[in-house]
Amino acid sequence: MGQVVFDAVSKRFDELTALRDFSLNITDGEFVVLVGPSGSGKTTALRLVAGLETLTAGNIRVGERVVNRLPPRDRDIAMVFQDYALYPQMSVRDNLAFGLKTRKMPKDEIEQRINRAADMLDIAPLLQRKPRALSGGQRQRVALGRALVREPQVFLMDEPLSNLDAKLRVQTRTEIRRLHEQVGTTTIYVTHDQVEAMTMGDRVAVMSEGALEQVGDTRTVYEKPANVFVAGFIGSPSMTFATLDVTWNDDELVLGRGGVSLTIGGARGLAEPVSGEVIVGVRPEHAHLWVEGNTLVGPIAGRAEYVEMLGREILIGVTTGPDQRFSVLASPDTGVKPGDQVKFGLEPGRLYLFDTRTQRALGVA
Amino acid sequence: MNTATRSQVALNYFLIVACSLIAVYPLIGVVLASLYPPGPGSAPSGFALPPSFDWHNYVSAWNQGDFAGSFTTSIIVAVVMVPASVGLSILGGYAFATMRFRGSRAIFYLFILGLIIPTEATIVPLYYDVKAMGLLDTYWALILLETSGELAFGIFWMRAAFVSAPRSILEAARIDGSSSWRTLWQILVPFARPAILTLTVLTFADSWNEFFLALVFTVNHMTAPASLASFSGRYTTNIPLVSAGAVMVAVPIVLVFIIFQRQFMRGMLTGAVKG
DSSP states (O other): OOOEEEEEEEEEETTEEEEEEEEEEEOTTOEEEEEOSTTSSHHHHHHHHHTSSOOSEEEEEETTEEOTTSOGGGSOEEEEOTTOOOOTTSOHHHHHHHHHHTTTOOHHHHHHHHHHHHHHHTOGGGTTSOGGGSOHHHHHHHHHHHHHHHOOSEEEEESTTTTSOHHHHHHHHHHHHHHHHHHOOEEEEEESOHHHHHHHOSEEEEEETTEEEEEEEHHHHHHSOSBHHHHHHSSSSOOEEEEEEEEEETTEEEEEETTEEEEEESOTTBOSOOOSEEEEEEOGGGEEEOOTTOOOEEEEEEEEEEEEEOSSSEEEEEEEETTEEEEEEEOGGGOOOTTOEEEEEEOTTOOEEEETTTOBEEEEO | OOOOOHHHHHHHHHHHHHHHHHHHHHHHHHHHHTTSOOSTTOOOOTTOOOSSOOTHHHHHHHHHTTHHHHHHHHHHHHHHHHHHHHHHHHHHHHHHHHOOOTTHHHHHHHHHHHHHSOHHHHHHHHHHHHHHTTOTTSHHHHHHHHHHHHHHHHHHHHHHHHHTSOHHHHHHHHHTTOOHHHIIIIIIHHHTHHHHHHHHHHHHHHHHTOOHHHHHHOSSSOOHHHHHHHHHHHTTTOHHHHHHHHHHHHHHHHHHHHHTHHHHHHHHHBTTBOO
8 A cells, every 4th residue: 555664765966965864654545744944855855755866775665665766657656846847738638647648548547537636626627728827726736636637656745835825825735635635645745834734744754954853743743842953943933942051959940041040840741860951942832921920930031122913912032141032922912012121931841851962852841 | 017218119119120221221132133124234223123123034043043953952951951950959959958878968068069160170071971971962961961060059959948848847747657758759849849940940041051061062963052152153244133043042041930930039039038
């Protein structure tokens, strides 16, 4: 069936290592999103599965077969490209039929598949048109249709929404998910947009500089980031970090530096012993303006550097010392302005601690 | 946004009309001269209209210059050479644009060298080669030499056209199971149609205008321009007759340009202007 296995895969382009010892198991029918910034190797990984690049080391399996040396046409995959890559001189119908004709499929079978895909994607009225007579969204649907008619074991999607405007992107996101639920084909989806990754994937594989940083379901990746990179990359507005010194006062963990001093009773959830200094990560939604009598850890005092209006909330960037900045989400009614002195606290059990040297997660406190 | 003022537009039109006149002036002069009464005493000049339109000049020139034979040669050579040259240029351009193989860059530069070296520089060894092959004074001498002569530019031109095709389209075709051959003819050639048409017109013009090779390699298989040269050599003083011959030789190229004008311009502008 349509499982995809990356087994210690590496890819080098001359001096540049695009993918380093990358291992990932994708089960049949799963929707996995490879997410990371530019140059993280996510597109390279996808192109290796497609057979558009040859790997330097390791193995890739699609279904039961090792496909390392197979040409793209024999891998039983279909790909949706960022720029759609429709054949400009062919009608939509011919674009859909092209991959089936090259496989010498009987005409009535081709016709059936095209009609089925056209119905699913609502592109039946466009079948006679040329790609240049289509809008961006329609082109994207045709590109999806071209993959769909092939009925492959695996769909590969390379940032398919990045050329669409914001509203259409959200719509098409839902449509791709719905399509996946309908046909149940294994899908590997590449994006640099973590919101897209979080909303679409069964599992998310976060990549950076050619390496897999963490893979897991969206909730795990969000709530239990494996390291500083994942913690900072996943989540919007993103997590803020401050390096603080650790002291223990019996059972109490005290994190402090400069004007900041946080006392946390009972080091809850700490997987590893903590000493010296740590990187403390705080998501903006876990930092609140200080109100007397609340149960937050703090208070921390600082100066509001900027205030961003997000709509329902405002995001306040608070500087608490040299190289120390926290983001706080608050109600617009609080009326905080840039330059104001503010006091805020952090939700207990929501402070992410990371090793300063390895950047690995140590636990939450 | 169009920001050209009226005076700028007027200046543009003035320049276009002036340049067109400079280009067209000698041509109109030749056409008018070709209609003067024949004979050494007839001395047409510039745009002066002839006293009477003597269309018979064309018949005389056609017969006396044996243009029937030279037109036949030119047509045969063009009919074989243009498809051969364009076809080979498409294949060569495709290889250089899409395939990675050892020495591809060096071989490509070798072809570019063909653009730089003039025919005159290689004509003597070429003569002995053609003679050794027993092809002197045959259609094949012209066809083979012209075809190979056009390949340098043709491959350069087609490579540029194919390189401008989005890489993802070629990759989509590979995933769709298309062979290299099918990708070329069903995807890239339709994509590069304007460039191919332009190359065809340019190649035809080059073939039709072929003078030097015909002069060196043929005696009884003269091309139209070569026979025009010998015709004008014989009738240097009969300007109307020579002009009529010149007009006839130029007509096929003018016709081809008129027919393919739109596609020709599109091909020339491909890549220069985002479509």
